[in-house]
Amino acid sequence: MTDPPVRITEADERHAVLAFAGDLDARALGVLEELLLEPRLRKTGAWTLEMSGLEHIDLSCAYALLRTVTRTPEPVALTVRGARPAVQRTLRQAGLDTVAGFTK
Template identity: 50%
Template structure:
């Protein structure tokens, strides 16, 4: 476990969408997000709070593994939108960032620590 992430995230995937008043919509992910959870991820990404947001984020601070297929799903959600939106990726570990960059998300998202 990396020193900058001392808590123990769940092994299985955890996903939740929040859209607090006057704040950007956010998808919170935790654990291992792989091809087995791709359909659930796509359903969350298609949820109205994210689909309709012009500014949205993904909190990945508790993600220990993110599959390339899931990274492509995130890329599709960011690029195939009815209107342009700003996407921010929060707290992704180095290995997860590599996967996201490999999928091309660095071209459409801002990575934040």
């Protein structure tokens, strides 16, 4: 069994960290969408997307992230950390840069 491409590595009332690895493409979209519905994420006001292990993300997954963050009942402070240039490009194409800060 292979590890999922995204998982919650920590979550409390203030902050959650989602770690991404490998490829996040259309085949993984269902896994991503299910994880984004996790109740622990609804209880926190800030998310860090740790993407240093992510090789590739497709637009459908990037849009899923954007949809989730923009439709939460309470605002979420979003930080994308460690994304490779190609991953950053796709996230920006989806418009995630309008709701997230990017760090190394």
